[in-house]
Amino acid sequence: MSHVPALHPHTGREPRGLARWLFTTNHKDIGILYMLFGAMSFAIGGVFALLIRAQLFQPGRHVLTPELYDQVITLHGLVMVFAALMPVTAGFANYLIPMMIGAPDMALPRLNNWGFWLLPPAAVLLLFPFALEFFGIGNGPIDTGWTIYAPLSVQAGLGVDFAIFAVFLLGASSLMASINIVVTIFNLRAPGMTMMKLPLFVWSWLMTSFLLIAVFPALVAGAGMLLADRHFGTHFFSAAGGGDPVLWQHLFWFFGHPEVYILLFPTAGVMSHILPTFARKPIYGYRAQIYAYWAITVLSVIVWAHHMFTSGMPVAGQLFFMYATMAISVPLAVLFFCWLGTVWRGSLTFETPMLFALGYVTLFGIGGLTGLVLADAVADQQYHNSYFLVAHFHYALFGGPIMGMIAAGYYWLPKMTGHMYSERVGKWHFWLTLIGFNVTFMPQFFLGIAGMPRRIPDYALQFADLNMVSSIGALIVGAAQLLFLYNIVAAGRGWYAPASSRVWEAAEGLEFTLPSPPPHHSFSEQPVIS
């Protein structure tokens, strides 16, 4: 291309202060807003987790009443999934995707701003019933479990209504972000940046956006039906009027299963950036990974009923969903294979991002493999709704996306702030998190095998020892995250060495051609990719 226009003529001072953050349309600002919101929500969700483990430290404890316990476990799930993980991954998407593809910003900057600012009200809606309860209105927030099964959710108190409206806002926000990401990736790539040259993080977010567009509306529709059953006399989920409670489960899990891949893909993409950097070796199997993302995307929408094996499924259904679920193991294995292939015969160093990335591969591996076990429709009679399931999805969701987000945080924090973090503190953070996490959740596999159900505030005596171990682990994991907070503050305040453009010796990608931190408008001239 011969003529590349200058992109951002200066029109005066950049806005500062509150106005900047409220009205910004800059993708890096919005990315940071998402990340900060997500980090705060992670802390809140983490406090809920510690309350749960405090209640379960021993049988017969009364830290929380059964009613409050049900509210806390529900909010823990909803906050971690919708207010922590999804916003943080969206934050990285906003911050990085334009830079990675050589674009000046996202395609629809104002939509971007709206998409973010829907989130704080959604979080407030979820938690507001606590305040209402304090003044004698209602019985507190939603307490049905994050899966909000009918008819319990039809009967439950006004916390469910607030949660439904929160879902509407969250759905709108996610859809706005997805639309923006799809348009940006299709339309705003710099010259020479073909689809098959896109960094894998960008590909992973493209697929995530496709999934969000395909399935989040199902959750919104279901939530609307639930609202109607609760207040407008409809009978979607009640047998009396010709409806069926199990229909909710189908709607929810049609969203819910792809949702776990929505949560997973961004960090899987991140792995394909971090591992090559610290192995000093190009990513293995670039095309294979893209095909794997496609395969997982397509398969993910046809396996939802493996969450429903005990709901009274006919034989044909059990066989179909079991075999379809097992099929997903193949493209997931492709991803693992490619990560192993990247690390194999590399020249490895073990800075904090690499430690968390290796931890991700290991722990998500356990999560995925135990998913294979759960896929068996008959054995699932024992695992379903037991602590085996709780352990599985925490290995998959914490061991995967959360560890991945922490890895991404350490990896790109110097780029975003212009300063390094403390490597020593980072290593402590990693080891304490890894050990604490395993101490928390490995015993839970055995609790499930022994017969302990989930979502109970008190339990039979034979489960006591392992629960105590698990609660101690939770304390370790919780405390360890304070080290992450330290490192984020340290990098933000510049307590340690300044970071170069490249930050890491072998980092690749357009974002590492820009200064650390990148200027408000990243590129002064549009890059051309050869």
Added chain:
Amino acid sequence: MMLAPLPRAAANRRLAWIVALAAAGSFAFAFALVPLYSTFCDLTGLNGATGIAAPAAMKEAAARWVTVEFTSTVMPGLPWRFEPVQRRVRVHPGEPVTAFYRATNLAPRAIDGQAVMSVMPETAATHLKKAECFCFERQALRSGETRDMPLIFFLTPDLPEDVNTVTLSYAFFPLGSGTH
């Protein structure tokens, strides 16, 4: 805050609307799932859903015997007694059967109810056809009234060979009193 107009702004907006349309399609699909699911249940017997057929559709009866057992559940809030008159019958598939359920309204005012049928095993449910059932309409009972409510059904002759017991259940739900 002023930004120079991005290149291809119009193309971006158009693609954005197309993607938004896809999202709207997903939303519509979710609502379409409601009747789709209902139809799927009727076709496959999922949830114990049975079919309706006119008596004329009955074919030649098979030679074997199948036991049909009856059970009932009264849902909370319905002050009725509701039980099958007969615990079980033995039928030939293809042959019409009449069974009765007896309901008594124990409340001091008229109460309406709606019955929902469920049949197990699911493989049998699609093979049970109702010619006449009190579950087709809401039932109104005056205070203190007892009524024997009939059900006329048949099992189709192609009922799988390995099914020799079928359980037929009704759950009776309250519908409030008088008009609605």
Added chain:
Amino acid sequence: MVKVRRFTLTAIVIGATLASTPAYARNPFEFQTPVTPVAQETLHIHNLFLATIALMFAAGMGFLLYAVFRHRKSRGHHAALFTGPRTAAQWVLVTIPFLILVAIDYVVMGIPAYHAVLAMADTKRDATLVVKITGSQWKWRYEYPDEHLAFTSNLATPREQLAGSAPTDPDYLLEVDRPLVLPVGEKVRILLTSTDVIHSWWVPAFGVKQDAIPGFLRETWVRIESPGVYRGQCAELCGVGHAFMPIVVDAKPEPEFRKWLAAAKSDAERTAEESAGHLSLDDLVARGRKAYATSCGACHQENGRGLPGLIPPIAAGEPYTATPELTDKLAQRGFYRDGRIVLGSVDQHIDIVLGGIPGTPMPAFGPQLDDADIAAIVTYERNSFGNHTGEAVQPADVAKARRAPADRDHHAEEFR
């Protein structure tokens, strides 16, 4: 060095985990001792699958750890540059693990899984006993339709233990007042439904977990092969009492089962007769104290104080503050005035226990308690907690109330 430490620490954690094993599992990797054919098959599948994924994990970790130890910059290892298979031999090498995975999925795991699914689904024939199980908030009701026998099974762990003011007994949270009794060696067909929300009936030793769905029937089966007492819990969140509705099955050899059945039926008949008879105030209060503890104490508390802001106290004169939705309904029935509980009429009192108060947490006990128990509870309440009416309510009064209950507000949504 650092990696060795990680490995050792993880091993120690896992070792400590395994050291504290539940008493009745054979080992912590296996389910509770299986006593049905389905449970045995499930256990075999579980063992097979766990062993398989352990091998897969070990293989993957093996490669990863090898690379971590040997392919590091500090050992002077230089990075290779390959990004994918090039030669035909490399393609074959790369494809093999995926072929192995497919074989594991669909042959090693898939074929036993297929057989197990078919075996588990075999409810359709040859059952010699049918049991109907109904889940409610928060108890199970067991019915033997062919024997005209039905009873409710409630958590029997005493209130003091739940409140933490007494040491727990070994079956804490896993004991009930009336277990389900089943014969050993016979195929039992189990029908499941619910009267309110979705519950799930789970007995690990049987390998059975099946949801109970309001308005619909579900079906499963067991053939219990050893006598004994087997315990399980509700496995679908159903409200605040979810942890407090256990399942206990007492499996007896067939002759003992028949004896139990006959005795249970005649007990039921006797209770029905008692319901027609006349009981003394003392008998009623004594019986009522027990029935109150089982059915009312969970919410109204053993001391009758209730839960401030939610559950009203039983004693007349006690203050009670709650939302108007709750207090108005009590006032309508004559049990609340000027911020305090008032002792309303006997008729209304019976009606509240029989039919509940729709729109509040007070459920209807009419379906699950017989006339004698309800009469006893109302008598006990009117003569305890500071109430001294001296009134005795007879089972016949309750029977009459069932037939023509005092006027109350019926709404279509009452059952919610």
